Amino acid sequence: MSEKVVAQDMVIGINYVLRLDDGTIIDQAAADDPLLYLHGHGNIISGLESELTGLQVGDRKSVTVEPTDAYGEYNPDDVEQHPRDMFPADMDLAEDMALELRDPETDNTYEAIITAVNDKVVTLDFNHPLAGETLYFDVIIVSVRPASAEEIEHGHVHAEHSHAH
Secondary structure (H helix, E strand, C coil): CCCCECCCCEEEEEEEEEECCCCCEEEEECCCCCEEEECCCCCCCHHHHHHHCCCECCCEEEEEECHHHCCCCCCHHHEEEEEHHHCCCCCCCCCCCEEEEECCCCCCEEEEEEEEECCCEEEEECCCCCCCCCEEEEEEEEEEEECCHHHHHHCCCCCCCCCCC
């Protein structure tokens, strides 16, 4: 296998533009700051990763990723209402505010967006912000290199000259 082909256990650098159905650009990695990821380890959404397999440095590809291969379908059951008094009284809560919540019983953390708030109730949406969205990527493969044994063991790319997590 060529060392310049996108494949399992290779560190891939991509430039990309991510758009929604209406053409709105919601994310991008520019030429001077490519996204680096470890291919085959779930570092990027599965629908994009599978479409990049086999490409080479310099290849360009437009990829459409359906919700099931991205962040899932929107689930209305993942919207919950909680009493306002569950939050500190001096905490300034507002619509569209992102929160990281911890379950004291399991110590798991969860991300949520406040969709409504009043004196009695806070409505939290635990769906990923891109749940239910079809995603449109324009991608350029800018670099491919074999991952180090440590990167493969840890399942992600390490920053050059350091072990940043």
